[in-house]
Amino acid sequence: MTNDQLARAETGGLARPQHRVGPITYESSMTKPTSLILGIHPGNGHSSINSYYELCLAYLPACLPEAHIVGHRPADGTVGRVSPMRGRCQNYIEWPIRLAGLQGQMAHVVDQNITWYRRFLFIKRSIVTVHDLINYMVAAGVADWGHVPPKRRAMAKYCAGLIREYDRIIAVSTNTADDLVRHLEIPAKRIDVIPNTLPSEYLQPVTGGQGDYREEVFGDAEVALLHVGKPSIYKNRLGVLRVLAHLRRNGVRAKVAVTGASLTEEEFAYASENDLHDSISTRIADSRTELRRLFRCADVLIFPSVYEGFGWPPLEAMACGCPVITSGAGSLREVVGEGGIIVSDPHNVAEMAHWAVAIARDLPLRQSLQRSGARNVSRFTPAIVAPQIAEIYRSVINDPT
Numbered sequence: 001m002t003n004d005q006l007a008r009a010e011t012g013g014l015a016r017p018q019h020r021v022g023p024i025t026y027e028s029s030m031t032k033p034t035s036l037i038l039g040i041h042p043g044n045g046h047s048s049i050n051s052y053y054e055l056c057l058a059y060l061p062a063c064l065p066e067a068h069i070v071g072h073r074p075a076d077g078t079v080g081r082v083s084p085m086r087g088r089c090q091n092y093i094e095w096p097i098r099l100a101g102l103q104g105q106m107a108h109v110v111d112q113n114i115t116w117y118r119r120f121l122f123i124k125r126s127i128v129t130v131h132d133l134i135n136y137m138v139a140a141g142v143a144d145w146g147h148v149p150p151k152r153r154a155m156a157k158y159c160a161g162l163i164r165e166y167d168r169i170i171a172v173s174t175n176t177a178d179d180l181v182r183h184l185e186i187p188a189k190r191i192d193v194i195p196n197t198l199p200s201e202y203l204q205p206v207t208g209g210q211g212d213y214r215e216e217v218f219g220d221a222e223v224a225l226l227h228v229g230k231p232s233i234y235k236n237r238l239g240v241l242r243v244l245a246h247l248r249r250n251g252v253r254a255k256v257a258v259t260g261a262s263l264t265e266e267e268f269a270y271a272s273e274n275d276l277h278d279s280i281s282t283r284i285a286d287s288r289t290e291l292r293r294l295f296r297c298a299d300v301l302i303f304p305s306v307y308e309g310f311g312w313p314p315l316e317a318m319a320c321g322c323p324v325i326t327s328g329a330g331s332l333r334e335v336v337g338e339g340g341i342i343v344s345d346p347h348n349v350a351e352m353a354h355w356a357v358a359i360a361r362d363l364p365l366r367q368s369l370q371r372s373g374a375r376n377v378s379r380f381t382p383a384i385v386a387p388q389i390a391e392i393y394r395s396v397i398n399d400p401t
Helices: 003-010 047-063 084-101 112-120 134-139 150-165 174-184 213-218 237-249 265-273 288-297 312-319 332-336 349-361 363-380 382-397
Strands: 024-026 034-038 068-072 106-109 125-130 168-171 191-193 223-227 254-259 280-283 300-303 324-327 341-343
Touching: 034 047, 047 068, 047 382, 084 112, 106 112, 106 382, 112 125, 112 134, 112 150, 125 150, 125 382, 134 150, 134 174, 150 174, 168 174, 168 382, 174 191, 213 223, 213 254, 213 280, 213 288, 223 237, 223 288, 223 349, 237 254, 237 265, 237 349, 254 288, 288 312, 300 312, 300 349, 312 324, 312 332, 312 363, 324 332, 324 349, 332 341, 341 349, 349 363, 363 382
Parallel strands: 034 068, 034 106, 106 125, 125 168, 168 191, 223 254, 223 300, 254 280, 300 324, 324 341
Antiparallel strands: 024 068
């Protein structure tokens, strides 16, 4: 098999993405209509949105050969970290000036929190992808998931309001589409549901054993739990610690690894009250390679969110052969499908603990979940998702109105 054939096999039939620094351009013929893909500042910490931007740039040209695809985002070409002040200057002074000078037939803004880009574009047609309405729901008082400073609250409401100005809206889940209708009163006919797709690293065959890494992370734990995500209130990371405490109280040698950030004050206090600190490992999973290693050595990903607009970690876990226990909140039921264990109530600690022990001790159950997880992941490959996005581009470019 040639290198090109291997690359296509790993990504579901589409060519492997080419990674570059700075504005990314595919094709060279300016006789074609130009479609712009506009991303977020690469240093803002939203790795999932950066992945979406990169995946669109990598796979859409093959699905839309009649268009000239160009990618832009703030601070393109910047190498290494920049100071917060420099980052704000790049994002809110230099970038709007660049936006005003961009030319094309259509622009695709890849996240609902940057819809303000539209105000600086002199381009008639536009598309926006909405991953969730979390910032708006908190700012508007619809959800009580923490305090939002006044400036951020105003920005969240402003950006949500601008979603209506886009010609087409892509929602990454039916749940997010329903939220757009419910909270922003956007007609359902203007929304297309197209899910996210996994980065190519997760679509490659998983090989190799766990080696000594499991012992490094989980010691001699009988049940090795993993949670991936920031300590936002809606992620319910405290619920993960409650599952751990329940297992420990019932004599199960369990340990949990958490990623994203150190324990919050509330989480630290709960761990102290329940003597859990020796059973918690905080990992700085700053690369997909590190995340894949964690998924491979854990017995189960536990993901009891009270809300998700999509939910990347369960899919990433399934792609790595790690069984999943998740809540059914938000979009999780439609994303996880039959690929994992769904506990309807994200606060049902006893049920999640029961399934964690069952998966760790019952090899046939574990293997069954691994197989169903792999089948579920096949719904989210670039070969399936990219052509759907390309069709939206095509319809907007060819719209005569």
